[in-house]
Amino acid sequence: xxxxxxxxxxxxxxxxxxxxxxxxxxxxxxxxxxxxxxxxxxxxxxxxxxxxxxxxxxxxxxxxxxxxxxxxxxxxxxxxxxxxxxxxxxxxxxxxxxxxxxxxxxxxxxxxxxxxxxxxxxxxxxxxxxxxxxxxxxxxxxxxxxxxxxxxxxxxxxxxxxxxxxxxxxxxxxxxxxxxxxxxxxxxxxxxxxxxxxxxxxxxxxxxxxxxxxxxxxxxxxxxxxxxxxxxxxxxxxxxxxxxxxxxxxxxxxxxxxxxxxxxxxxxxxxxxxxxxxxxxxxxxxxxxxxxxxxxxxxxxxxxxxxxxxxxxxxxxxxxxxx
Numbered sequence: 054x055x056x057x058x059x060x061x062x063x064x065x066x067x068x069x070x071x072x073x074x075x076x077x078x079x080x081x082x083x084x085x086x087x088x089x090x091x092x093x094x095x096x097x098x099x100x101x102x103x104x105x106x107x108x109x110x111x112x113x114x115x116x117x118x119x120x121x122x123x124x125x126x127x128x129x130x131x132x133x134x135x136x137x138x139x140x141x142x143x144x145x146x147x148x149x150x151x152x153x154x155x156x157x158x159x160x161x162x163x164x165x166x167x168x169x170x171x172x173x174x175x176x177x178x179x180x181x182x183x184x185x186x187x188x189x190x191x192x193x194x195x196x197x198x199x200x201x202x203x204x205x206x207x208x209x210x211x212x213x214x215x216x217x218x219x220x221x222x223x224x225x226x227x228x229x230x231x232x233x234x235x236x237x238x239x240x241x242x243x244x245x246x247x248x249x250x251x252x253x254x255x256x257x258x259x260x261x262x263x264x265x266x267x268x269x270x271x272x273x274x275x276x277x278x279x280x281x282x283x284x285x286x287x288x289x290x291x292x293x294x295x296x297x298x299x300x301x302x303x304x305x306x307x308x309x310x311x312x313x314x315x316x317x318x319x320x321x322x323x324x325x326x327x328x329x330x331x332x333x334x335x336x337x338x339x340x341x342x343x344x345x346x347x348x349x350x351x352x353x354x355x356x357x358x359x360x361x362x363x364x365x366x367x368x369x370x371x372x373x374x375x376x
Contacts, residue, residue: 084116084144084316084317084320085116085117085118085144085145086118087118087145088118088119088120088121088145089112089116089118089119089120089121089144089145089146089147090120090121090123090140090145090146090147091105091108091109091112091120091121091122091123091147091148091149092123092125092133092134092136092137092140092146092147092148092149093105093106093122093123093124093125093133093148093149094125094126094127094130094131094132094133094134094136094137094148094149094150094151095124095126095130095133096124096126097124099239099240099260099261100177100240100258100260100261100341100342100343101130101149101151101305102122102124103260103341104149104174104175104305104338104341104343105122105124105149106122107334107337107338108120108149108174108307108325108328109121109122111324111328111331111334112321112324112325112328115324115327115328116324120147128157128159129157129211129212129213129214129215130151131157131159131160131161131214133148134148134150134160134162135160135161135162136148137150137168137308137309137310138161138162138167138168138310138311139162139310140309140310141310142169142309142310142311142312142313143313144309144313144314144317144321146309146310147171147307147308147309147321148307148308148309149174149305149306149307149308150168150305150306150307150308150357151216151303151304151305151306152216152302152303152304152360152361152364153214153215153216153219153303153360153361153364155361155365156213156214156361156364156365156368156375157213157214157375158375164357164361165354165357165358165361166311167310167311168308168309168310168311168357169308169309169310169311169312169313169318169350170306170308170350170353170354170357171306171307171308171309171318171321171322171325171350171353172306172307172321172322172325172326172347172348172349172350172352172353173304173305173306173346173347173348173352173353173356174305174306174307174325174329174345174346174347175304175305175338175343175344175345175346176278176302176303176304176305176343176344176346177258177259177260177278177282177302177303177305177342177343177344178259178276178277178278178282178290178301178302178303179216179217179220179256179257179258179276179277179301179302179303180256180257180258180259180262180273180275180276180277180282180288180342181195181224181254181255181256181257181273181274181275181276181277182244182247182254182255182257182262182265182266182271182272182273182274183247183253183254183255183271183272183274184247184248184249184250184253184254184271184272185269185270185271185272186250187253187254187272189274190272190274191274191275191289191294191295192224192228192274192275192291192294192295192296192299193294193295193296195228195254195274196228196229196230196296199228199230199231199232200229200230203230203231204231204232204233205233206230206232206233206253206254207232207233207234207235207252207253207254208221208224208232208233208234208235208252208254208255208256209235209236209237209243209246209247209252209254209255209256210234210235210236210237210243210255210256211236211237211238211239211240211243212236212237212238213236213373213374213375214375216301216303216364217240217256217257217258218234218236218256219301219364219367219368219373220256220277220299220301221234221256222234222367222371222373223298223299223301223367224256224296224299226367226370226371227296227298227299228296228299235252240257240258240261240262241261243255243257243261244257244261244262244265244271247271248265248270248271254274256277256301258303258342259276259282259284259285259341259342259343260341260342260343262342263284263285263341263342266285273285273288274288274294275288275289275290275291275293275294276288276289276290276291277290277291277299277300277301277302278290278291278300278302278344279292279300279302282342282344283339283344284339284340284341284342284343285342302360304346304356304360305343306348306353306356306357307321307325308353309321318350319350322349322350325347326347329345329347330347
């Protein structure tokens with residue numbers, strides 16, 4: 054081969070390599086160029102769906118592309134979360150992720166490896182509610198009653214692996230009691246049965262129960278956060294009720310499949326934090342019983358590791374069966 058032909062071949066090879074190499078910063082600058090799918094791993098109408106639609110609407114306006122919200126419920130949120138993990142890592146499939154969805158051996162994903170955390174959106178504590186006729190007025194009252202009647206006081210909750218379910222088990226552990234856990238398919242039938250008196254107590258989410266508390270159909274006993282809820286500021290925390298270790302916060306975050314280019318993650322995080330600072334966005338969250346909790350991607354990743362580790366330790370300690 055002549056020197057000129059060799060030089061021409063080398064130049065062509067270098068040009069081909071340059072053209073085919075991923076130009077991540079440039080791609081991020083033009084992102085997005087077509088609609089984005091936002092997976093909500095629960096059916097329409099619930100608290101997670103509300104957050105997904107709020108975020109989707111704001112992202113559509115900020116990015117100049119339609120964000121299509123798709124509800125993919127099933128298996129306690131694991132089916133939709135699995136779909137997020139297995140989607141292409143190009144920034145065009147995002148998802149709303151909540152605490153506790155990696156604890157099942159059938160999850161089909163690694164919560165710390167298979168996602169690109171973009172940022173936290175909000176948190177909400179669990180909410181201990183009672184039928185108005187139930188005699189206990191505080192957590193201490195419930196614990197005292199349960200100690201007098203071991204194995205007889207029933208607490209309703211959605212099934213494992215929801216945080217509500219784990220919170221009922223955490224209550225038994227820290228209060229030193231033995232209650233009956235009654236599981237429901239979701240917060241709607243749980244709330245209905247506590248109101249109707251079929252079960253005296255429930256570990257509910259604030260979005261599901263708040264209107265019934267305000268109407269007097271449910272009595273709020275405590276919130277399981279470190280601070281009082283902005284939605285119901287008169288309801289004491291677990292710590293104020295004498296059980297500081299009874300802490301259970303549900304976190305909602307925006308995530309994507311692992312491997313999404315960092316410039317795209319940063320762009321999405323910027324938009325997420327901008328919407329989180331808007332007064333009307335914060336108002337909508339508070340009205341639904343959620344507390345705004347914006348973060349960096351790194352803070353969200355640390356939150357996932359901490360919270361999933363906490364509940365995994367509880368599952369192991371108590372030998373809980375997680376489907």
